[in-house]
Amino acid sequence: MSYVTDYLKLYDDGKVVWNKERIQLAEYVRKNILDNDELYFDERKIDNFVGFTEKWFFPLQPFQKFLASFVFLYRKADDTAFYRDFLWMMGRGAGKNGLISAISAFLISELNGVQAYDGSIVANSEDQAKTSVVEVSNVVHSHPDPLERAFYATSTLVRSRATNSVLKYRTSNGNTKDGLRDGFVIFDEIHEYHDASNVNVHISGLGKKLPPRVFYIGTDGYVRDGFIDKLKARAARVLEGKAQPDLIFPWICKIDEEDEADDPKMWEKANPMLSKPLTPYAKGLYKEIERQFNELSENPSGKEEFMTKRMDYPSQSQESSVAPWEEIAATNQPIPDNIEGRQAIGSVDFATTRDFMAAAVTVKYGDKLVTMEHQWATKVFVDRQYQYSRKDYGEAKPNQRLHIPIADWEEKGLLTIVRAPILDPKDALNWMGEMRQRFNIVEVVMDNYRASIMRAMFEEASFEVSIIRNPTAIDGLLATVIDNGFPNRRFIWGDNPLLRWNTNNVLVKIDGRGNKQYLKKEEIRRKTDGFKAFEYTLYSIDKISDQDVSGSLDMLAGLNF
Incomplete structure (x- = not known):
């Protein structure tokens, strides 16, 4: 003792x-x-x-x-x-x-x-x-x-x-x-x-x-x-x-x-x-840490490694991540039971039709924003990048930084693996149709590139489509909502580790005018489609109410004008 x-x-x-x-x-x-x-x-x-x-x-x-x-x-x-x-x-x-x-x-x-x-x-x-x-x-x-x-x-x-x-x-x-x-x-x-x-x-x-x-x-x-x-x-x-x-x-x-x-x-x-007094080993250790610290002025990209490995403190810099991890993890709040019938904003995002595609709906719930998502990925891509089809997947040696549990997310119903070589935008349309059975979807938001592929089919299905003409510009516009939402625990995503992973993959850059841009920390493997779909729903979030309007709509439909 x-x-x-x-x-x-x-x-x-x-x-x-x-x-x-x-x-x-x-x-x-x-x-x-x-x-x-x-x-x-x-x-x-x-x-x-x-x-x-x-x-x-x-x-x-x-x-x-x-x-x-x-x-x-x-x-x-x-x-x-x-x-x-x-x-x-x-x-x-x-x-x-x-x-x-x-x-x-x-x-x-x-x-x-x-x-x-x-x-x-x-x-x-x-x-x-x-x-x-x-x-x-x-x-x-x-x-x-x-x-x-x-x-x-x-x-x-x-x-x-x-x-x-x-x-x-x-x-x-x-x-x-x-x-x-x-x-x-x-x-x-x-x-x-x-x-x-x-x-x-x-x-x-x-x-x-x-x-x-x-x-x-x-x-x-x-x-x-x-x-x-x-x-x-x-x-x-x-x-x-x-x-x-x-x-x-x-x-x-x-x-x-x-x-x-x-x-x-x-x-x-x-x-x-x-701790003092320093042993001979500790003196050498201190000099090595000091050398690495001084090198950060010449090589700022080494800060994440220094913070994580030397300070045992994964970098929480707002200039590199959307939010500290504990704030992203705080989105793991149960989806409320009484949100059926509310107005919602939908969105769709994908980089190419050969890897991932994400669709989302967001509803207001008091001062909270509740987002539900589904994503699709081609088997070819997840096999190549994440070894999805390995028979020993559950026991496989994890990659140092990017052990991605695709099969687990598929089992949780968050992700659909598509056997075809490319993704079918109709999957996102069908999912949005299912969401329309639960919510009054006021708009489906997509950017110019996605609109060229998907706008017509969504409009033919009687969805109102809103187009983002300059996707980069909306990052700066929505940064206030996002920066306020995470620390104040406003975002409710349920238990969605896939969306949390997407969000943690986002690299925040500040341009010469002080505007934030949401980019990728790594171009290929660290996917951000789910985060972008979530972000796009915020683009039109002010157009919806936080009330259940389904009863009012049913009453109006029953009136004989």
Whole structure:
């Protein structure tokens, strides 16, 4: 317990700089752990771990001793481990992998003393997954007496001779399902996972060997609405007292505000290795971060990488994104039940008929705007860009930035995959016809290019069509509505991860006149058709009422003039 109280005292004495989540963690630890007479730290194992690590691996920093202590926290009643899951998020260079290497070696060793307590390290690439196994192996071979008598070590596995416990690595493709009887599993590069499918494969054998432990380590990343966001939400519930204290151990290091990246004194919020006094390693790390920061003046395009990986704070710049991710995620509000019969604005958008097409309707609901959408994509395109037809899709190795779950969105009914080589605009027309059964669609908005293909068929179906003559110009006109709507939670989209993905793909540029333009962050794979369809509905939104007018229309239709 002394390592825990010592680290908390560093903050109390003003010797370290913490971010909001670590300040919350201190309060949480004092309330739920230190003041809980039903729990105990196994101080003998903690001291053994510290001695083992500092003798054979490296000197431990106070925050590392703090983290390790909670691995050996138990309930007095039955001596079961208090935590199964650990979330360690820190900026790049904070020594996550080194600490994991030392903990892995200790857990399989006779100092931990659990027979056949196997462990796996899982990452998206073989090189990354092997990092800790190779590091432990190198330490063993660097100290043949006594470590080679204690461990058998190769570049692929490390085995304790006393406990017959094995440390191995796995890649996250989920195909290595053999022998899943691990005592502990470590997931590296968690920012790259879109969902929990691969995680579930690798933890399926936990519990057969006690105590089970799962470590999730990494920095933040570029995949939004994915696995790491759900882990962060789970951690937030624990820190806020809205979930059971033992749900997960929540260690999150990041800057609190974007402009703190400009103040080197705040960098240790994201990277506790930078707390003073700096070790020789930390001095070199600081110089490297400083060099990357200074280069941003010459290479502003590197800011997203710097913010995400060094500051553990994905860039929220309004000059690069439509809105911060948490505001985009806030559109996940249930579609109200009582909106049938209201006036609506419809829209259609697509870049070409060979990839994606989107159709949308928006209705007013008090001061909220409710948008419903459907999209279509050609199978040829989604196969080529997102490996849609892979038989092992659900377990496939996720792409670092753009693992796109097309099949999941199709299953949710948000997307239709078209087997023909090109999209048929009649699909959008038919969908709009279905929406007309629910709403009084006042106009269908499209731009000049789409109108040349679709206007006639919509008008023949008795839709009023409104044409946007200069699509680029309306970005600036509608920016006020969009900039106001996201932070004020005005947009209701239901659970539509496809539209949220579209929106997060939008690049905001400001022209020489100060007008915003909504472009693409990446031309081919990061589709924005759904966002543009949503935006086009706002073009005529002032033409509709927020009242249900269906009853009035029925009454008028029944009058004999």
